[in-house]
Amino acid sequence: MVVALHRPTRAIISRSAIKRNVANACAQLDEGTELFAVVKANAYGHGLVQVARLARQAGANGFCVAVLDEGLALRDAGFTEPILVLGIVDPVCAELAAQNHIAVPVAETSWLEAAAGTLTGDSPLHVHFATDTGMGRIGFTHRGDLADAAAFIDAHAKQFELEGIFTHFATADEVDISQFNKQSARFNDFVAALPKRPRYVHVANTATSLWHTACKGNMVRYGVGIYGLNPSGRTITDLPYSLAPAMRLESALVMSKAVPAGTTVSYGATYVSSKDEIIGTVPMGYADGWLRRMQGFDVLVDGQRCPIVGRVCMDQFMIRLPKLYPAGTVVTLIGRDGDDEITMQDVADYAGTIHYEIACCLSERVPRVYVD
Numbered sequence: 001m002v003v004a005l006h007r008p009t010r011a012i013i014s015r016s017a018i019k020r021n022v023a024n025a026c027a028q029l030d031e032g033t034e035l036f037a038v039v040k041a042n043a044y045g046h047g048l049v050q051v052a053r054l055a056r057q058a059g060a061n062g063f064c065v066a067v068l069d070e071g072l073a074l075r076d077a078g079f080t081e082p083i084l085v086l087g088i089v090d091p092v093c094a095e096l097a098a099q100n101h102i103a104v105p106v107a108e109t110s111w112l113e114a115a116a117g118t119l120t121g122d123s124p125l126h127v128h129f130a131t132d133t134g135m136g137r138i139g140f141t142h143r144g145d146l147a148d149a150a151a152f153i154d155a156h157a158k159q160f161e162l163e164g165i166f167t168h169f170a171t172a173d174e175v176d177i178s179q180f181n182k183q184s185a186r187f188n189d190f191v192a193a194l195p196k197r198p199r200y201v202h203v204a205n206t207a208t209s210l211w212h213t214a215c216k217g218n219m220v221r222y223g224v225g226i227y228g229l230n231p232s233g234r235t236i237t238d239l240p241y242s243l244a245p246a247m248r249l250e251s252a253l254v255m256s257k258a259v260p261a262g263t264t265v266s267y268g269a270t271y272v273s274s275k276d277e278i279i280g281t282v283p284m285g286y287a288d289g290w291l292r293r294m295q296g297f298d299v300l301v302d303g304q305r306c307p308i309v310g311r312v313c314m315d316q317f318m319i320r321l322p323k324l325y326p327a328g329t330v331v332t333l334i335g336r337d338g339d340d341e342i343t344m345q346d347v348a349d350y351a352g353t354i355h356y357e358i359a360c361c362l363s364e365r366v367p368r369v370y371v372d
C-alpha cells in the first residue's frame with residue numbers, strides 16, 4: 001500500500017513514551033516473570049518492527065502476535081527472541097512456524113494430529129495449550145482433552161515441545177471480579193491436569209497485570225499498555241504507574257476560506273453555514289481511519305476547538321475555523337495543542353467504540369513518524 005509521505009497528515013509516535021510504559025510494566029513484575037510485548041495488528045497501529053525494537057530495549061523478553069505472518073515479519077527483521085502467535089494457525093503451516101522458532105497455540109488434539117503429518121522433526125514446534133476458561137474464543141474446554149493432548153505430545157517428542165499453557169480473561173478490565181475469579185479457578189484446574197508445568201504459564205493481558213497482581217503466572221502478554229492506553233477506558237482510573245500515550249495524530253490545513261451564509265459543505269450538502277463563516281479543509285478521511293462518524297467532533301487549531309462540519313470524505317474533511325489561517329497551519333486530531341487536548345479515548349467515546357479500535361483502524365496510508 002502507498003504511504004502518503006507528501007501530505008501533512010501523520011501519526012507521531014513517541015519512542016520515550018513506549019519505552020517508559022514497557023519499563024514501568026517490567027519493573028512491576030516478580031523476579032523470573034517475563035514480559036512479552038503484544039505487537040499484533042502493526043503494534044496496534046504504532047508500527048510492528050519499531051515498537052518491537054523499543055519494547056526490547058525497555059526490557060521485553062519476547063513478543064506476541066496475532067497471526068503467523070506477523071511473527072515471520074519479526075524474524076525477517078532479525079528478532080531472535082521468543083515469539084508466540086495468539087490465534088490458531090493452519091496446521092499446514094506448522095513446519096513453517098517450527099523452522100522459524102515461532103510458538104503457536106493449540107486448542108484441540110486434532111490440531112496436533114493434523115500438524116504431526118507435516119512436521120519433519122528437524123526443529124520441534126513449540127506449542128502453548130490455550131484453555132478456554134470463559135472467554136469462549138479458542139482453547140480446550142475439558143481437562144480430560146488437555147491430558148490427552150499432553151500425552152500426544154509426549155508420544156511425538158521429536159515434533160512437538162509443550163512450552164506453555166495459558167488462558168485469556170474476558171473481564172480483567174472491569175470492576176466486578178466475579179467472572180475473573182471463575183476463570184482464574186478454572187485455569188488452575190487446567191494447569192493441575194498437566195503432568196508437569198511447562199516453561200510458561202500465562203494469564204495476564206495489560207488489565208490483569210495492572211489490577212490483578214495476585215493472579216500469578218510467569219509471563220505477561222502486555223499489549224495496550226505499551227501504547228499508553230488504559231485498557232478499561234475510563235472505568236478504572238487507579239493505576240500502579242502512569243501510562244504515557246504514545247501516539248499523536250496531526251495534519252495541516254490545505255486551505256481555508258471565508259464563505260457567506262447558506263454555503264453547503266461536503267457530500268449530501270447536509271451542512272449549511274448559518275452566517276459568514278470560515279471553512280478549512282483537512283487532508284485526512286475515512287480511508288486513513290478517520291471514521292465517517294467523526295462528523296461533529298472537534299479538532300484543535302491554534303489551541304482552539306474547531307468542529308468537523310459536513311460529512312467526513314474518504315480523503316478529506318472540513319472544519320469551521322474562528323478566523324482565516326494559512327495553508328500549512330497544524331491541525332491536531334489526537335494530542336495536545338496549547339491548553340487543550342484530545343485523547344484517543346475522547347475519539348473512541350465519540351465514535352462509540354474503544355481506543356483499541358481507533359488505533360488499529362489508522363490505515364497504512366498515514367505515515368508513522370518516530371520522535372524523541
Ligand SMILES: *Cc1c(COP(=O)(O)O)cnc(C)c1O
Pocket residue numbers: 038040086168204205206207221222223224225231
Ligand atoms: C490481544 C491480546 C492480549 C493483549 O491484550 P491487551 O489488552 O492489549 O493487553 C493478550 N492476550 C491475548 C490472548 C490477546 O489476544
